[in-house]
Amino acid sequence: MGFEQIVGQNLLVRALERSLRSGEVSHAYLFAGPQGSGKKTLAFLFAQALNCPGENPPCGECLSCRKTRSGNHPNVFYVKPQGSSIKIEQLRELKEKLFYLPTEGFKKICIIDDADTLTLPAGNSILKILEEPPEDLVFLLLSSRPQALLQTILSRCIHFYLRPLADQEMAALLESKKPLPPAERELLISLAGGNPGRALQMLTQGSRQEKLEEACELLRRMECSSEAELFSLAEELTRRDDLQEIIAVFVLIFRQRLHCRINGVPEDVLLEMFKPLNKIDSSCAGASEAKTLTKKSSLLRLEKTCRALLHLQNELLGNVNRRLALEVFLLTMRGVV
Ligand SMILES: [Zn+2]
Numbered sequence: 362m363g364f365e366q367i368v369g370q371n372l373l374v375r376a377l378e379r380s381l382r383s384g385e386v387s388h389a390y391l392f393a394g395p396q397g398s399g400k401k402t403l404a405f406l407f408a409q410a411l412n413c414p415g416e417n418p419p420c421g422e423c424l425s426c427r428k429t430r431s432g433n434h435p436n437v438f439y440v441k442p443q444g445s446s447i448k449i450e451q452l453r454e455l456k457e458k459l460f461y462l463p464t465e466g467f468k469k470i471c472i473i474d475d476a477d478t479l480t481l482p483a484g485n486s487i488l489k490i491l492e493e494p495p496e497d498l499v500f501l502l503l504s505s506r507p508q509a510l511l512q513t514i515l516s517r518c519i520h521f522y523l524r525p526l527a528d529q530e531m532a533a534l535l536e537s538k539k540p541l542p543p544a545e546r547e548l549l550i551s552l553a554g555g556n557p558g559r560a561l562q563m564l565t566q567g568s569r570q571e572k573l574e575e576a577c578e579l580l581r582r583m584e585c586s587s588e589a590e591l592f593s594l595a596e597e598l599t600r601r602d603d604l605q606e607i608i609a610v611f612v613l614i615f616r617q618r619l620h621c622r623i624n625g626v627p628e629d630v631l632l633e634m635f636k637p638l639n640k641i642d643s644s645c646a647g648a649s650e651a652k653t654l655t656k657k658s659s660l661l662r663l664e665k666t667c668r669a670l671l672h673l674q675n676e677l678l679g680n681v682n683r684r685l686a687l688e689v690f691l692l693t694m695r696g697v698v
Contacts, residue, residue, distance in 0.1 A: 397558025
């Protein structure tokens, strides 16, 4: 298996293949992107390709490729944080190997995972190597926070950013791993936010159904609580690590509701697709206001809520007061503002 297993990063892969073909390989590359975007997979494939004698590297099958993949290649080094950082002690022995170990015709490749956790002395040590690198040494730095790396290191790297995947690319990736019912696939794509690692993790852990049920329970409370209780709910939501994922489910649910309303499709269809939503109606039976919101909400109110949700999603990506943003959303959803 070669670069074809990297989905949705065609430009990046083509650039790497070009440099492999021309033999113009830099001493340092930065692969940047969020956790789960595929940086490590890409780095190990590139490391295989750099030492693969095949015509179309990496072949994935030669001894060098197999050793690199299994972490047993004597010239490929992988460094990751010990505890919360990569320390100078971790690099001392490595440095000796990088300078004095015979290459046996192979490139020496040093993959540094979470490179933004290099302590200052460790970073400076890397910098010293990069200033006068041994001829056959290639550094592959991986980072989800490249801005935290020393500027002097960054300036010596060729930068590659792994972009989030489009919905169709995610759908194709999921389809290749495990066919899912359309509604479930759409839910997973929404939850993963273009991140293939996160999608595959949820696919194997089956945590998406739990997330959906949790989101539906929160929605029930959002629609049934008194206005005063909304403020403590906003505070509770603020503290959640998975707030973006929960909001992604809300977007999906409200988009489906809007779709049903506009196309005159009975919401029962929606309830069938998202079974946990049934609970909303049954447990809200006593709250007439809430019932209006779930079953009989006006098109205008639904549209307004959808817009507010998308606005909230954008705001949460920036440096915003999360609690305030959530309070405004909840009040908008309930028609208070
Ligand atoms: Zn090979």
